[in-house]
Amino acid sequence: MIEKKGSAKWQGSLKEGKGRVMTETGALDAPYGFRQRFEGEAGTNPEEILGAAHSACFSMALANILAQADMTPDSIETTATVTLDASSLTITKVHLDVRAKIANADEAAFQDAAKKAKEGCPVSKLFKADISMDAKLA
Template sequence: MSIKKSGSAHWQGSLKKGKGTVSTESGAMKDNPYGFNTRFEGQPGTNPEELIGAAHASCYSMALSMILGESSLEPESIKTKATVTLEQQDDGFTITAVHLDTEASVPGASEDDFKAAADKAKAGCPVSKLFNADITLDARLVS
């Protein structure tokens, strides 16, 4: 099976003075602004690292739900935040790390079973497999 989804970006101008918009094929995002100021100066709008974080958090949460389901456990909720680290290095900027912070309510799950599922989801999530970065995880089972 092969599934294709797409996002697009439109950019105008130089790196620092230019601006752009990003959109998704589904319409979930349409012409969201991004630019040097949103990426490096904290101005309103989005940036590639934030979008990667959202993609990773959503993919990881779905993967964890699937893996828990394989053990007949159904989560009531999974909340995941992915913090993407962008660092300037000698050869330019590099995404060096992603930290996943997840909290889940899973009736009937033991702490050990939950941690095993959380680790398996981190390794098996399709977005995790994209990165040449250190991926770390804090996973908490809540009642």
């Protein structure tokens, strides 16, 4: 078993309060609040953090699956756009935008690997939302 910890501290009401979100390693220690989440104010929010986690997890899963197909990526760049329906407070979808550089890559094998990574990465498995993807070789 591997266990990692993230934590948050919140003070005050929903709209006027403020919080800090942290990881146990100290790699993330950032303010968050209502205005960051719903009004675009500087700082972070849960959806942004989920997008970063999904991007990282997916990229690692893709690298692993590509290695099994004898393809070594020079780079994989992934952006996850997490959509929150503000009226129902539900994450409704995640879109993965993937760009990979792989010397002599086979397009069909790459697309198959990307699909497997999208379905199999641990963070993908957390979401009940629809996960879409646009994966391209650079």
